[in-house]
Amino acid sequence: MAGTRHILERRAAARNIGKVTHTMETVSSVRYRQYFRMWVEGIEFYDTLAQLAYLIVTSERPIEHPLMETRDATRQILLVIGSNRGLCGAYNGNLCRLVDVHVRMAKRFGRELEVYTHGRKLTHMLRQRRIPIEREFDEFDEVPTPDQVRDICDGFVEAYRANRVSRVAVVYTRFFSPASQKAQTLTILPMPDLIDDLTTRATVIWPWELAFEDFILSPSAEEIFDGLATLMVRAAVQGCFLEAALSEHLGRVVAMRNATDNAEEMIEQLTREYNRARQWQITNELLDIVGGALAAGK
Amino acid sequence: MVGWATGVFRFVLLTPHGKLLDCRAGSVVVPGHDGQIGVLRNHAPLLCKLGLGLVRVEEIAGRKNACFVVNGGFARVSENHMAVLAYDVTTFEEMEEGEAQALLAQARDTIAAGSRGRADPTEVQKARLILRMAKYTGVEPVPATDEPAPA
Numbered sequence: 001m002a003g004t005r006h007i008l009e010r011r012a013a014a015r016n017i018g019k020v021t022h023t024m025e026t027v028s029s030v031r032y033r034q035y036f037r038m039w040v041e042g043i044e045f046y047d048t049l050a051q052l053a054y055l056i057v058t059s060e061r062p063i064e065h066p067l068m069e070t071r072d073a074t075r076q077i078l079l080v081i082g083s084n085r086g087l088c089g090a091y092n093g094n095l096c097r098l099v100d101v102h103v104r105m106a107k108r109f110g111r112e113l114e115v116y117t118h119g120r121k122l123t124h125m126l127r128q129r130r131i132p133i134e135r136e137f138d139e140f141d142e143v144p145t146p147d148q149v150r151d152i153c154d155g156f157v158e159a160y161r162a163n164r165v166s167r168v169a170v171v172y173t174r175f176f177s178p179a180s181q182k183a184q185t186l187t188i189l190p191m192p193d194l195i196d197d198l199t200t201r202a203t204v205i206w207p208w209e210l211a212f213e214d215f216i217l218s219p220s221a222e223e224i225f226d227g228l229a230t231l232m233v234r235a236a237v238q239g240c241f242l243e244a245a246l247s248e249h250l251g252r253v254v255a256m257r258n259a260t261d262n263a264e265e266m267i268e269q270l271t272r273e274y275n276r277a278r279q280w281q282i283t284n285e286l287l288d289i290v291g292g293a294l295a296a297g298k
Numbered sequence: 299m300v301g302w303a304t305g306v307f308r309f310v311l312l313t314p315h316g317k318l319l320d321c322r323a324g325s326v327v328v329p330g331h332d333g334q335i336g337v338l339r340n341h342a343p344l345l346c347k348l349g350l351g352l353v354r355v356e357e358i359a360g361r362k363n364a365c366f367v368v369n370g371g372f373a374r375v376s377e378n379h380m381a382v383l384a385y386d387v388t389t390f391e392e393m394e395e396g397e398a399q400a401l402l403a404q405a406r407d408t409i410a411a412g413s414r415g416r417a418d419p420t421e422v423q424k425a426r427l428i429l430r431m432a433k434y435t436g437v438e439p440v441p442a443t444d445e446p447a448p449a
Binding site: 037038041042044045046048049051052055146210214215216217218219223224227228231234235238239242 | 310312313314315316317330331332335342343344345346347370371372374376377381383385386
């Protein structure tokens, strides 16, 4: 049986780890609540955006726009949103597996992938898997400001317009609800995929009574669509970053709660072990005294 | 929809981070891409691209008028419901006095830098709009000198 001092050291270590994990759980749960409020309040924005997109794409005269057309370039852009810190369960691992699938598919179908990342931990994991990374967005911590989103998106839209890439997709952990988050790929460009995703996940009731032709337009439909497409791409990327941060913090809350529970369990077990060792030591000492007294009595 | 233009209609100002205003208003003026657009009750369905300017919401039930600086976005009017979708919005709503003063000071600095040709023209225009918004919403700028403000 291990010595009591050794057991006490282990118990102190477990207690310290428990304190750290409990603090991390508290910090992440506060952040999670903040982001969750933002996510809930943003739902109506995405719903209204979806309604506008639905109106425009269901017009009797189809709207022609460069971002609606498919491209024949072999290059594709993949923006992977992970976390800067670890200790959030399988969060980064799941994203890595999904990126692996994209890499294999690209190899199989003769496509080239341009991978952009966010998150130090994820970037490190991808580099370990020898996946070449074009650029890491590290100017912001979790959720970028509107200006930063504009800079990110403008580069992607420019590449698509110039026919340099045929697809722009985001790999991130989508937050469906507090009970369900899943790593998935959202296609941002070409636009039909994004509009499809926006309109099918919207919480509004379809179809709408009004048709596109009922509206007074200012400026023309093409120009409105041009602005709307830019807004949709930016809002979608912003939404992806927000959902990724939300999922990360929820993942960390769960992981850290489990770690704190495990630490508490270990502390209990070590306390039992320590008491047993202490009693065994006392019994031994008593036996020694009794043995010594008996020997002295003879 | 045919009817009188008097009365109120629902107005919401939405951003990806949340709803900045949800109320029933009597009149709304938004900065269209080619000039200002005024909306009253029973307006015809309208889909419009916005430019840089002030969104003024007036005759709101139970509170004073609201004002926002928006840079781009969309406005949709249909069935007495107006939704403004904007990405870049600046407002004094729910702002502490100190924060509002800091925003005003920043706007004044931007205008000063702009007059020396050291600031982005859009930012300068936005700063001017922030000062106009302060005047409209009654946010009093603190005097720039060290002397105490008159009682």
